[in-house]
Amino acid sequence: MKSVKFGDVPVGADTHPYVIAEIGSNHNGDMNLCRQLIDAAAEAGAHAVKFQSWTEKSLIAREEYERNTEYSDKKRHFGSLWDMVKAYQFTAEQHKEAHAYCRERGIAFCSTPFSPEETDLLESLDVPFYKIASMDIVHLPFLKYVARKQRPMLISTGMATLAEIEAAVETVRAEGNDQIVLLHCVSIYPPDYEMIHLRNMATLQQAFDVPVGFSDHTMGTAIPLAAIALGACVIEKHFTLDQDMEGWDHAISATPAELRTIVEEGRNIQIALGGGKRIVTEAEMEKRKKFRRSLVTRRALPQGHVLVEADLDAKRPGTGISPAEMNYALGRKLARDMQEDDVIRWGDLV
Numbered sequence: 049m050k051s052v053k054f055g056d057v058p059v060g061a062d063t064h065p066y067v068i069a070e071i072g073s074n075h076n077g078d079m080n081l082c083r084q085l086i087d088a089a090a091e092a093g094a095h096a097v098k099f100q101s102w103t104e105k106s107l108i109a110r111e112e113y114e115r116n117t118e119y120s121d122k123k124r125h126f127g128s129l130w131d132m133v134k135a136y137q138f139t140a141e142q143h144k145e146a147h148a149y150c151r152e153r154g155i156a157f158c159s160t161p162f163s164p165e166e167t168d169l170l171e172s173l174d175v176p177f178y179k180i181a182s183m184d185i186v187h188l189p190f191l192k193y194v195a196r197k198q199r200p201m202l203i204s205t206g207m208a209t210l211a212e213i214e215a216a217v218e219t220v221r222a223e224g225n226d227q228i229v230l231l232h233c234v235s236i237y238p239p240d241y242e243m244i245h246l247r248n249m250a251t252l253q254q255a256f257d258v259p260v261g262f263s264d265h266t267m268g269t270a271i272p273l274a275a276i277a278l279g280a281c282v283i284e285k286h287f288t289l290d291q292d293m294e295g296w297d298h299a300i301s302a303t304p305a306e307l308r309t310i311v312e313e314g315r316n317i318q319i320a321l322g323g324g325k326r327i328v329t330e331a332e333m334e335k336r337k338k339f340r341r342s343l344v345t346r347r348a349l350p351q352g353h354v355l356v357e358a359d360l361d362a363k364r365p366g367t368g369i370s371p372a373e374m375n376y377a378l379g380r381k382l383a384r385d386m387q388e389d390d391v392i393r394w395g396d397l398v
Contacts, residue, residue: 182206340366
C-alpha cells in the first residue's frame with residue numbers, strides 16, 4: 049500500500065495519524081468563533097481544520113426546507129432549516145479569511161465541497177486534499193469532477209455498501225487519480241458501540257489497497273484511539289470549544305482537551321505499534337544483566353569440586369552463567385574455592 053501526501057505530509061501505514069479537527073458548521077457563522085476554533089485546534093496539535101462548503105442552494109431542495117420549518121430541540125436548532133442554513137453557510141469570503149488565518153497559525157485548511165462551484169473555490173485556495181462526505185459516495189458525476197483536479201481525495205464511507213465503495217473508488221481511479229484515502233464511518237450522531245465495527249478498516253484496506261482512517265462521531269476519545277491502534281492513518285473528529293453551544297454538532301464534538309489527547313496519545317500508539325518483526329532492544333539487552341538470573345552456589349564448595357545439580361541455584365543478577373545453560377556447567381570442575389551464594393561465571397570452571 050502506497051502512502052498519499054496531504055500537502056507535504058505523508059499519510060499511510062507507517063505514518064503518524066493525521067488528525068483533522070472537523071469544525072464543519074460549528075463556527076455558527078461567526079468568524080470570531082471560527083478563529084478561536086482554529087487557534088484551539090492548532091494548539092491541540094491537529095494537522096488540519098476542516099469546514100463544509102455549501103450554500104442554501106447547493107445542498108438542500110425546496111421540499112426538504114418545506115418539511116423542516118421548525119424544531120422541537122431549541123438547543124441545537126433555531127428557526128427553520130432555511131434559517132439555519134443561511135446563518136451557518138460559509139461564504140466565499142469566509143473561506144478566504146479562514147484559509148488566511150490557518151496559514152498564519154500553521155495549520156492546514158481543508159473542506160468538504162458539495163458542488164462543482166465549491167470545488168473550484170477550494171481549488172483556488174490550493175487545499176491539500178478534498179474531503180468527500182458519506183452522502184456523496186454514490187454521487188459518481190461529482191466524484192468524477194473532483195477527481196479531475198488530481199488532488200488527494202479523502203472519502204467517507206458511511207451508509208455505503210462495499211459495492212458502492214468499489215464503484216466510487218473505480219470512478220476516481222478511472223480519472224487517473226489514485227490518491228485515495230478511505231474513511232470508515234458510521235453516519236449516526238453518536239452511534240452505539242455495537243454499530244461501529246472498527247475492523248471494517250482492515251476490510252477496506254484489503255479490498256482497495258489504499259490508506260484507511262476513521263471519521264468519528266462517538267463521544268470521547270476511546271474509539272478514535274482504538275481506531276489508531278487498529279491502523280487508522282487519519283482521524284477526523286468533530287471539534288468545538290463548548291459542547292453546550294447552540295448548533296447542530298457541538299454536542300457530539302471533541303473539546304480542545306479531548307482533541308489534544310487524540311493527537312498526543314494517538315501518536316504514542318502509532319509509535320508503539322512498531323513492526324511485526326520480533327526485536328529485543330539494546331535497552332532490554334542491558335536490562336537482562338539486572339533482571340535475569342545466573343547460576344549461584346547453594347553452599348561453599350572447594351576448588352576441583354565437580355558440579356552437580358544439587359550444588360546450584362539461580363538468582364539475580366544475570367551477569368553469570370544463565371540457568372538455560374545449566375547442562376553445560378554440570379560435570380565441570382571449579383577452578384577456585386567458592387562461597388555460598390557466589391555467582392558462577394565460565395571462568396570459574398575448568
